[in-house]
Amino acid sequence: MVAKPTPSVQDKLAVHQLxxxxxxxxxxxxxxFSIPEHQVVAFIGPSGCGKSTILRMFNRMNDYIxxxxxxxxxxxxxxxxxxxxxxxxxxRRKVGMVFQKPNPFPKSIFxxxxxxxxxxxxxxxxxxxxxxxxxxxxxxxxxxxxDDLDTNALALSGGQQQRLCxxxxxxxxxxxxxxxxxxxxxxxxxxxxxxxxxxSLKNELTVVIVTHNMQQAARVSDRTAFFFLGELVEYGPTxxxxxxxxxxxxxxxxxxxxx
Amino acid sequence: xxxxxxxxKETLFRIYGMFTTWIGIIVLVVFLVDIFLKGxxxxxxxxxTGFPSRFPEKAGxxxxxxxxxxxxxxxxxxxxxxxVAAAVxxxxxxxxxxxxxxxxxxxxxxxxxxxxIYGILGLEVFGRWLxxxxxxxxxxxxxxxxxxxxxxxxTREALxxxxxxxxxxxxxxGATRWQAVWHQVLPASLAGILTGIIxxxxxxxxxxxPLIIIGALTFxxxxxxxxxxxxxxxxxxxxxxxxxxxxxxxxxxAAAIVILLAMxxxxxxxAVYLRYRWKKRLKW
Numbered sequence: 001m002v003a004k005p006t007p008s009v010q011d012k013l014a015v016h017q018l019x020x021x022x023x024x025x026x027x028x029x030x031x032x033f034s035i036p037e038h039q040v041v042a043f044i045g046p047s048g049c050g051k052s053t054i055l056r057m058f059n060r061m062n063d064y065i066x067x068x069x070x071x072x073x074x075x076x077x078x079x080x081x082x083x084x085x086x087x088x089x090x091x092r093r094k095v096g097m098v099f100q101k102p103n104p105f106p107k108s109i110f111x112x113x114x115x116x117x118x119x120x121x122x123x124x125x126x127x128x129x130x131x132x133x134x135x136x137x138x139x140x141x142x143x144x145x146x147d148d149l150d151t152n153a154l155a156l157s158g159g160q161q162q163r164l165c166x167x168x169x170x171x172x173x174x175x176x177x178x179x180x181x182x183x184x185x186x187x188x189x190x191x192x193x194x195x196x197x198x199x200s201l202k203n204e205l206t207v208v209i210v211t212h213n214m215q216q217a218a219r220v221s222d223r224t225a226f227f228f229l230g231e232l233v234e235y236g237p238t239x240x241x242x243x244x245x246x247x248x249x250x251x252x253x254x255x256x257x258x259x
Numbered sequence: 260x261x262x263x264x265x266x267x268k269e270t271l272f273r274i275y276g277m278f279t280t281w282i283g284i285i286v287l288v289v290f291l292v293d294i295f296l297k298g299x300x301x302x303x304x305x306x307x308t309g310f311p312s313r314f315p316e317k318a319g320x321x322x323x324x325x326x327x328x329x330x331x332x333x334x335x336x337x338x339x340x341x342x343v344a345a346a347v348x349x350x351x352x353x354x355x356x357x358x359x360x361x362x363x364x365x366x367x368x369x370x371x372x373x374x375x376i377y378g379i380l381g382l383e384v385f386g387r388w389l390x391x392x393x394x395x396x397x398x399x400x401x402x403x404x405x406x407x408x409x410x411x412x413x414t415r416e417a418l419x420x421x422x423x424x425x426x427x428x429x430x431x432x433g434a435t436r437w438q439a440v441w442h443q444v445l446p447a448s449l450a451g452i453l454t455g456i457i458x459x460x461x462x463x464x465x466x467x468x469p470l471i472i473i474g475a476l477t478f479x480x481x482x483x484x485x486x487x488x489x490x491x492x493x494x495x496x497x498x499x500x501x502x503x504x505x506x507x508x509x510x511x512x513a514a515a516i517v518i519l520l521a522m523x524x525x526x527x528x529x530a531v532y533l534r535y536r537w538k539k540r541l542k543w
Binding site for chain 2: 059061066087089090091092093096097099101102104105106107115118119120153165168169172
């Protein structure tokens with residue numbers, strides 16, 4: 001029971017008949033779905049099911065993988081982002097990403113957040129300071145680091161580093177943030193902070209989050225997509241997926257019978 | 260029985276391992292002490308600031324010191340931009356494929372070419388074709404070629420040690436490949452690159468053969484004052500003195516060896532320090 005919506009502009013992200021190959025391996029098979037604006041959408045499924053691959057299609061991070069090919073469409077605001085005319089750097093300003101392992105740059109906290117602006121040519125120190133502060137506040141990190149903006153980001157704890165990476169992504173004002181298991185390397189308290197943060201971001205942008213943790217998907221997301229072996233098995237409102245899954249496979253996965 | 264003999268083998272191997280480790284260190288220490296004891300009585304300010312002379316007691320190494328310093332700076336000026344740029348191109352920009360691996364194999368085998376061969380190349384290309392003769396420029400350019408593969412390999416190693424996640428983080432913010440390299444990867448690997456460059460330069464400073472081939476002088480009674488000046492360097496001065504028949508010159512050579520060793524050990528010390536600082540700062 002896979003819903004097949006027609007492309008429409010109010011969908012922030014949409015995927016049509018997407019197939020992805022790494023060399024001869026067919027990793028994504030005929031996937032169709034769309035993500036409305038201002039929603040948190042969770043991708044769940046066992047390891048190797050293709051959820052991270054799909055996530056990385058939205059900001060074209062797979063372009064760097066050797067042997068990567070795809071056909072079908074991946075759209076942002078109704079426009080295919082794999083068209084030749086699309087400049088991938090421009091796309092990534094609109095579609096930010098937070099990785100599984102916090103990956104701050106080995107520079108100061110300030111420079112980490114300012115980097116996205118600097119490469120866009122923002123020079124004004126006042127403007128930079130303003131935006132850095134706003135991004136750090138938005139990522140709920142400002143109070144902890146406001147006196148240490150010049151310290152090296154690698155000195156922060158893992159949870160702080162991950163919120164710094166979120167602040168870094170927010171600083172360039174993206175329309176979408178992709179999160180690839182953002183809390184899997186963190187302790188429960190840091191995880192709770194990140195989850196609260198995700199909920200607060202929904203008003204301003206669209207969030208797509210890959211997670212191994214089904215309770216996390218249930219807590220933060222409006223919609224959930226369940227992938228298995230490269231196929232989209234089921235996609236719908238999170239409450240429905242977790243209480244009345246339509247597919248036997250989904251039910252088996254969320255009830256912990258495999259995975 | 261088998262148990263005892265295995266233990267015995269282990270003990271034997273330990274003794275052998277100790278022996279091989281220490282033999283290198285002991286030989287080096289004996290050599291250093293010997294050289295130092297021989298040369299120490301010639302080590303004074305007059306020796307450091309004096310000019311060569313046909314009287315061993317009056318001979319100084321000032322022109323050779325200045326020549327070595329010139330060679331160090333000019334070689335660095337040639338080799339850093341070339342070597343680092345080549346490494347960045349190979350590591351960050353070039354598609355991995357047939358061509359890349361051909362270039363890679365060639366650079367690796369260049370580092371195995373004897374230095375005399377580089378001297379002949381330098382003599383022909385810089386000395387004759389470009390008409391640089393036996394000047395500092397010709398010498399430095401030749402040595403830059405000699406250590407170019409070492410700088411490329413060391414720089415690539417340093418670039419490779421920057422985690423993929425740093426590059427991905429930059430790309431994900433809309434950085435171009437150039438911006439990711441220039442703003443993140445290069446600064447993060449700078450200490451590693453510098454370490455490699457310093458070690459390579461300290462090798463260049465100790466080279467003799469290629470400079471003799473391009474025609475560096477052996478008796479210099481002036482201080483080189485520009486890159487287009489003729490010159491000598493410490494290793495050549497040492498070589499010259501050790502090949503004289505009078506034993507008094509051998510003492511002078513020993514003193515010069517102490518100075519040359521001090522210079523290269525200092526460079527290596529800086530490299531070790533940089534690497535230590537770098538490792539301490541970055542823990543990913």
